[in-house]
Amino acid sequence: MVARLIDEDPEGAYAYSKIALRLASRVAAVREAAGFAAYANQKYSEALAEFRAARRMTGNVDLWPVMADCERGLGRPEKALDMAGAPEVHKLDKAGQVEMRLVAAGARRDIGQLDAAIVTLQSPELASNSVQPWTARLRYAYADALLAAGREDEAREWFAKAVESDKDGSTDASDRLAELDGVEFVDALVEDEDEDEVAPEAEAEDEAEDESETATDAEADTDTDTDPEVETEVDDEDDIVEAERTKPVVEADDDDEAPRG
Structure with a gap:
């Protein structure tokens, strides 16, 4: 259950792992799963403790690289480099050794040793044309280190190679390549x-x-409407003027004439 939840719901996986620990803390697989759940939530101290417990129970060295990466997460890159040079590394399978290279290169970058990080990643696995489960991540890490060192043209070449080998989209190499090419995403x-x-x-x-x-x-409309009272007044005045103009002249009667002398 923890393994299924880690990618989709890290916090849910962590909560579930705590329940599993209360029920079966002496089971190595439970301690390992709890370690990965804590690791996914960046609880590196807790993760390291669980990984150490699982290793003591099984004697297995498979967790060595992720334990070293926990040291990096805790701000101890020198400790991670010490682990990269330990005898346990020789007991790792090919995938584990590649993982150890990735962790060691990251530790080199943590302390500002960019050129050393690039050299650390240079290996037969990086140069191989065959595509393995670790190929995309290894090429991506190499391209990223080159870019950090200011070697942009080489970085672009290796991001392109990472894209070719990244069939399941485990990295964002395609986005990084597009960014170098000046492509803007909307x-x-x-x-x-x-x-x-x-x-x-x-x-x-x-x-x-x-x-x-x-x-x-x-x-x-209000301004153009005329007040009815004003219209009436104007009409009355016009009527008066017209009446005065057309008023008939009344002639005096003979009786009103002055006496003749």
Whole structure:
């Protein structure tokens, strides 16, 4: 169960391993699984203790490289280098020896020895054209060390080789290679989210503009409408003027004429 959870849910694997330890702490496989669960959660001190316990129970040296890497995680790269030169390394199988090289190279980089890290990784396994389970990680580590040392052209070559051998995507070599080639990746999901955020804002702006136009039209209508009382007054004045203009002239009657002398 712990092994199945480690990649997908490291914290869940760790919690499960603690339960397993309470139930079967004297079982080597349980101690080893607990060690890997702690290691996946960067609890290096706890992981190292579990790996040591499992090794004491079995006498197996297979855990030697990961124990050395725990020393690195605890800030003790010199201790990891000591372990890389120990007799136990000669008892490791090919995969274990390659893993030990990776840890030793990482320790060299931890103390600023970039050239030494590159030399540490140079090996028959690195030069081989055959693809083994460790090939992609070894080539990737070599490319990364070259890049850290400023040897970009060589780094690009080895990242490309790592991509060729990385059939299951265990590294991000393809991304690193694209980065060196100047390729920029765009997260389509983020773009969609941005568009979703912009759309409501645009709709709100359109609504605000519509409301503003409606208000402006209403004001214009109000300004152009004439007050009925004013219209009535103006009409009355016009009628008076017209009446004065067309008013008939009344002639005086004969009776009103002045007496003739």
